[in-house]
Amino acid sequence: MRQVLVCLLALLSALPVTAIGAGLIVLCDQRDSYQSVRAAQLDPAVARQVEALRSELVAAVPCTLPDVERALGQTKGHQPDTTYVMPLAQRREVLLSGLHVRGQSKQHCEFYQVNDICALLVWYEQDSTTVAESMVYLKWDAEFVPMTPQTENELGARLRWDEKRLADFKQALRTRVEDSGGAPGRQGDDRLWSAPNSALHAPVAGVGRR
Numbered sequence: 146m147r148q149v150l151v152c153l154l155a156l157l158s159a160l161p162v163t164a165i166g167a168g169l170i171v172l173c174d175q176r177d178s179y180q181s182v183r184a185a186q187l188d189p190a191v192a193r194q195v196e197a198l199r200s201e202l203v204a205a206v207p208c209t210l211p212d213v214e215r216a217l218g219q220t221k222g223h224q225p226d227t228t229y230v231m232p233l234a235q236r237r238e239v240l241l242s243g244l245h246v247r248g249q250s251k252q253h254c255e256f257y258q259v260n261d262i263c264a265l266l267v268w269y270e271q272d273s274t275t276v277a278e279s280m281v282y283l284k285w286d287a288e289f290v291p292m293t294p295q296t297e298n299e300l301g302a303r304l305r306w307d308e309k310r311l312a313d314f315k316q317a318l319r320t321r322v323e324d325s326g327g328a329p330g331r332q333g334d335d336r337l338w339s340a341p342n343s344a345l346h347a348p349v350a351g352v353g354r355r
Contacts, residue, residue: 194234220255263314
């Protein structure tokens, strides 16, 4: 029996594909408190918006890097600068597959401008071209209401600010994808490693965590 186990382990170690689990990345912007955002997202009305925006992004964002770049142009870098914030309806967690050909992971994220006030951060799978997740970023201005422990009672004002800019974002994204002739996103939720917001309550790993 021991010899069988040794042989099996040797065989598995020789396989080119190695399963290393999944990575949970938590993103925060410079203006909002992560804890205050998560508290706001527990509000039933906001929770519905979170799921709605996620479904809209899956349906609207092209599925491959060539189609994304055909619609939105070349990447502006790998991360947004401090002039951008995420709407409250945007999930802060990205769950990515850890399954890849050993030594050949090409997973990456790219930042694209949709228009002057809206942008998209796109995460790509291990093959470097398949879209895994996408996140909306909006430029903040003098009317912006950050979500912090001191401003949580101003949720209504923040949602109104988000609503106007999200409407601009959705229209601009739709127009650019249609004008490019690129393939639209998928209907339904069939992208790999897309976990529902309700399953991600606590940060496991953080990027700019607050």
